[in-house]
Structure formats: structure tokens, C-alpha cells
Amino acid sequence: MFPMLLSSQINFLLAENNLTLGTTGDAASYLENGIRQSMEKVRSFDQGISTIDPNTSEDYAMTNTVIEAYITQVMNSFNTASVNEKLAIISKEAFVASFGNGLEAYNLYRRTGKPDFVAPFVNNAPFPRTYPYPNQYTFDNSNIDQHPSxxxxxxDNNPPGFID
Incomplete structure (x- = not known):
């Protein structure tokens, strides 16, 4: 069972909202807090698991130095980016932090069309904008008509086909 929303995801949502809706706060601070919270959560899972790649002997440990270097790189990119590029950076970090929680990653993509590297469909079918009602609901309630996906x-204020 996973939490509905992690504190890191809340910070990414606040950063997105600040950038797109002009809500209070600072998108850069929210982004940085979200990255830090996500990394600390991942690092808390360390139970003596080796971080050394057996093929290359390279150590992939999440040291404070590695974390700070990554955050500095992301924040430098964010601080010099256009608004659209900033949204892409926030989306990428939120997407990565959502590993294991596909629902939040899906909603992020459905809401923003970002991150740009996501290729969800191979068969060129229309992107689903909503979930269908469960069959039992439409069967039991004659007032509900099933709708297409x-x-x-x-x-959803995005134009039709914005991510198809």
C-alpha cells in the first residue's frame, strides 16, 4: 500500500501551481524541497544493500555530496530556464519521484503533457482523458451513461489532442 500523496509530491504540485497559476510561494523552493524529500525517502530504504556495481566496481551510493551536486545542477537549470522549461524540469523531477506510483505520474502527464520524454502509446490510439465508469455502476444505475475514455x-482545460 502506498500513500496517496507523499510530501515530496505535494512540493512538486505546489511548484507547478506557483508556476502555472501564480499561487503564493516560490516554485524554486518547492522544487528543491520536493527533490530533497524524495531523495531522503529513497535513502531511508538503505538496509545494508550494496551500492557497488559488480560489473564496473563503481559506487552509486547516495552520499550528501552526490545529492547536493544533483540538486545544484537541477536548480541552476531551473533558475535560468523559461517558464515552459521550468515546468518541464518540475515535471521530470516529480515523474522520477513518483517511481512506484504510476497514478501520480499518469495524472501529471495528463495534466501538463510533460515530461516530454514520456511515450505512453505505441499504437497511436487517443490518449485517455478519463477512466470509464465501472461496469457495475452503469449496470446498476440507469442514470449513468458510459463515456468514452x-x-x-x-x-482538464487542455485542448483535445494536446498529448496524442
């Missing part, structure tokens, strides 16, 4: 949800 391309029906936009009430909060």
Missing part, C-alpha cells in the same frame, strides 16, 4: 474531465 477521450471525454475530458471537468478540470
Amino acid at each position: 477521450t471525454t475530458q474531465t471537468f478540470w
Whole structure:
């Protein structure tokens, strides 16, 4: 069982909202906090697992030096980026931090169309904008009509086909 939203994801959402909706706070601070929280969560799983690659003998340990270097690189890129590039950086970091929680990654992509490196479909089918109602609901309730997966949800303000 995974939590619905982690504190890191909240920070990524706050950064996204600050950037796209002009909400209070600082997108850069939210982004940095989200990255730090995500990395600390991952690092907390260390139970004596070897971080040395047996093929190359390279050590992949999450040291403070490695974490600070990564955060510095991301924040330098963020601070010099355009608004669209900043949204892409926030989305990439949120996507990576969502490993194991595909629902949040899916919603991020559905909401923003980012990160740009995601290629969810091979068969060129339309991107699903909503989930269908469970069959039992439509069977039991004659007031519910099943809708196609391309029906936009009430909060989806993106144009049709924006990520198809």
C-alpha cells in the first residue's frame, strides 16, 4: 500500500501551481524541497544493500555530496530556464519521484503533457482523458451513461489532442 500523496509530491504540485497559476510561494523552493524529500525517502530504504556495481566496481551510493551536486545542477537549470522549461524540469523531477506510483505520474502527464520524454502509446490510439465508469455502476444505475475514455474531465482545460 502506498500513500496517496507523499510530501515530496505535494512540493512538486505546489511548484507547478506557483508556476502555472501564480499561487503564493516560490516554485524554486518547492522544487528543491520536493527533490530533497524524495531523495531522503529513497535513502531511508538503505538496509545494508550494496551500492557497488559488480560489473564496473563503481559506487552509486547516495552520499550528501552526490545529492547536493544533483540538486545544484537541477536548480541552476531551473533558475535560468523559461517558464515552459521550468515546468518541464518540475515535471521530470516529480515523474522520477513518483517511481512506484504510476497514478501520480499518469495524472501529471495528463495534466501538463510533460515530461516530454514520456511515450505512453505505441499504437497511436487517443490518449485517455478519463477512466470509464465501472461496469457495475452503469449496470446498476440507469442514470449513468458510459463515456468514452477521450471525454475530458471537468478540470482538464487542455485542448483535445494536446498529448496524442
